[in-house]
Amino acid sequence: MSLWTAVLLACAAAFGLKLLGYLVPARWLEGEWTSRVMTLLPVALLAGLVLVQAAASGARLVVDARLAAVALAIVLLLLRASFLVVVAAAAVLAATLRALGWG
Secondary structure: OOHHHHHHHHHHHHHHHHHHHHHOOHHHHOOHHHHHHHHHHHHHHHHHHHHHHHHEEOOEEOOOHHHHHHHHHHHHHHOOOOHHHHHHHHHHHHHHHHHOOOO
16 A cells, blocks of 8 residues: 555545534434533543653653643642743743753
């Protein structure tokens, strides 16, 4: 199979999956459990993406300035700090730790 065949098949599969979403009956999506799962699913996916980006380097797990910055961001979010403060504080912490040679 050539690269272009694989790309075209992936495009067709993505289009088919999106089309299938429009064909699902509305009653399947109206339940309490389904609604709760659909609400929390993006949060779980985003949390997994952040963790992978912050704690992985290639195929190995690392603890460096990125993970410390994410930990600080979590603490500040739990303390209800504004988003701008959270981002700025995490960036300053990561930059400081990297300047000190960690990470």
